[in-house]
Amino acid sequence: MTVTLKLATSLDGRIATATGESRWITGPESRAETHQMRAGHQAVMVGIGTALTDDPELNVRLPGYDGPHPARVVLDGAQRLSATSRLAVTAREIPTLVLTLSAPDQALVAAGVQVVTLAHREPVDVLAALEGRGLRDIFIEGGGRVAASFLKADLVDELVWFRAPILIGGEGRAGIADLGLDRLADALAFRRVEVREMGRDLMERYVRI
Ligand SMILES: NC(=O)c1ccc[n+]([C@@H]2O[C@H](COP(=O)([O-])OP(=O)(O)OC[C@H]3O[C@@H](n4cnc5c(N)ncnc54)[C@H](OP(=O)(O)O)[C@@H]3O)[C@@H](O)[C@H]2O)c1
16 A cells, blocks of 8 residues: 655645635645646545535546546545535546445435445554555545544655645644654654745655655
8 A cells, every 4th residue: 555645734834724724725836736646546535624624526637637536535434524515426427435434324325425334443444445445545635633643553655745835823723633742752754755846835755764
């Protein structure tokens, strides 16, 4: 399995304001690069917090692109995703999976969403369920809680970090929620393998060491 975590943050590592507004922190060049990266993965994954706040489509939107779209995966323990969300209403065109802990919601199933009931929600169980469905190359697009849970489980191979030259402040939402670390010696270490300017933003790529 390969897991890439993508973040689009302010200089101070925030992915949204305190009210949840995140569109758009980064500029059009960074967003186009994100779409290019989506096209190169088998699955794009978000948490239900992101699905509810942003109502994203998570497809590949690039001029002239008519290739395949990655499967969309939502981690949604209580199946709060609405059958009228953009993800659900396009589920017949692009494979859409909801990984949950409860019995399948029939409105989602009727919309064409593949509802997968897991016994456990830990990242390792999530990846096993995806691998069992042939999805081995995962692009995580947030939010902060999903990012933290996969980092804590040490299941992130690569970080792609788009950083916009703006400051949001401490009340904004952290790109990575609590990791539960007390000692600096326990901080997760990465090696930078690429830095590229993206319009006014910077894109940095890191691999886990
Ligand atoms: N700038 C960016 O790059 C960017 C990208 C994405 C999101 N955002 C912003 O981030 C905010 C949402 O982030 P968030 O942290 O609130 O929500 P999130 O990480 O998208 O979703 C977290 C929720 O997912 C569910 N979940 C199920 N399995 C999980 C697991 N293994 N690990 C973690 N969560 C799991 C939990 O809800 P249940 O208990 O109900 O299952 C959890 O509360 C929004 O404001 C959005 O706009 C910004």
